[in-house]
Amino acid sequence: MxxxxxxxxxxxxxxxxxxxxxxxxxxxxxxxxxxxxxxxxxxxxxxxxxxxxxxxxxxxxxxxxxxxxxxxxxxxxxxxxxxxxxxxxxxxxxxxxxxxxxYRSNLFKIIDDIERRDTVAYLGRFVTDKGIELLIKAYSRTHLTNIPLTLIGSGNDETKYLKLANEVGIRLRLTGNLYGENLVKELNTHKILVIPSLWEEPFGNVALEGMACGCLVLASDGGGLPDAVGKAGLTFKRGCIDDLVQKIAFIYQNKNVEMNIRKHIKEHLSNHLxxxxxxxxxxxxxxxxxxxxxxxxxxxx
Incomplete structure (x- = not known):
């Protein structure tokens, strides 16, 4: 318009x-x-x-x-x-x-013909207060170390994250900034979207966008992120690497967890149309x- x-x-x-x-x-x-x-x-x-x-x-x-x-x-x-x-x-x-x-419900949605893999992704700016270093360290302590951790976005700290990933023994997959349909298609390929913010987010639209694309959302419990996630995702203690590691394992090891989360997503998103x-x-x-x-x-x- x-x-x-x-x-x-x-x-x-x-x-x-x-x-x-x-x-x-x-x-x-x-x-x-x-x-x-x-x-x-x-x-x-x-x-x-x-x-x-x-x-x-x-x-x-x-x-x-x-x-x-x-x-x-x-x-x-x-x-x-x-x-x-x-x-x-x-x-x-x-x-x-x-x-x-x-959230933009006309854009963020599940695309049926895209294969979803058992992978973990992050979406956002590459800055310290977003908790990416915490996520990299936590990821190195999971059973997923043979699968690259996907970081969607960009920022000045990219080199630092690559160096840290090499030190802890994991691979990063960097997509750069994605927008529109390209972002939606990328989100549709992942099982979990982690929002590891150290900063207390006022809300957290990325949680809605991720779950609308079929991701299981795991977010830190600071600020307004618990409201953004609701019962349609999980939270971990903000800044706590041990709790983040445990919650990632919890999702993969308990099939009922995914079923329970997914049954709440539609209702949760309906309040944010x-x-x-x-x-x-x-x-x-x-x-x-x-x-x-x-x-x-x-x-x-």
Whole structure:
């Protein structure tokens, strides 16, 4: 959909008068994450507003800055606050509504004519906080060492991972960055997708994408990953190599585990379909507007 066919208009880097004009026009204000620089006009217009929190309201190093405290105060005056996971809710605003992220269901799906092998894959950026070194070391302690571990993605740490793999005696299969159908086809060839993040992910869409392509998802239990996985996958203790090794073995050694996981995948993914998530957001916005409208109506005796 291009700019001409959209049923709405997008203002990119709008001038202040454009922002004020849109505030005057709007019935309700919605923000994806808190942006104080574009919310301040509501001091003048006092429109009901809804904010969705999609990441931690603190610095990348975990510290709360003055601006983060201001953002948290701003949340207190919102009609509703939406958090993408229970971890975000607990950390940022305990009275928020949890609505998990959607995934692209028209793209990520099982392709029947692709052979699925007993292999393990990782998908994401090649950076330290994603836990790839932990995965490589854990993989070297499994019965799979004669099968390459597949890393899908890229980054500056690629050479370091190749060196580590050589030291611990395993082979890596590097696909580089894959997108669209190529990524879907690659995911369809693997049994397990491991998400070994050391960083506490706010949610973890890659979990939904992996299970939609038929992978058994094994993710660290930090942040919002448990919400992204639900009963449709397994989690291991974040940063614990022993638990990761045990969970990989657990999946391969117990056939009932795979059956139990797969019976939950369809239901779990159904809660993250685009139209389902959109309707949940629309419901919150309609409630916010209705609440303010009712407040403004005069009392009748």
């Amino acid at each position: 291009d700019e001409k066919t959209r049923p709405y208009k997008i203002y990119r880097k709008p001038a202040i008068f454009t922002v004020l004009r849109q505030y005057a026009w709007a019935d309700i204000i919605y923000q994806n994450n808190i942006e104080l620089r574009s919310l301040w006009p509501n001091i003048l217009f006092r429109k009901p507003y809804v904010i969705a929190i999609r990441t931690w309201v603190r610095s990348p190093k975990g510290k709360k800055r003055i601006v983060d405290y201001l953002k948290r105060v701003t949340l207190m005056f919102a009609e509703y606050v939406i958090s993408i996971s229970d971890a975000i809710r607990k950390d940022s605003y305990k009275d928020s509504i949890i609505i998990g992220n959607p 685009e139209d389902v998530v959109c309707n949940k957001y629309l419901n919150v916005l309609e409630r916010a507007y209705s609440n303010r409208k009712n407040q403004n109506q005069p009392n009748k005796y």
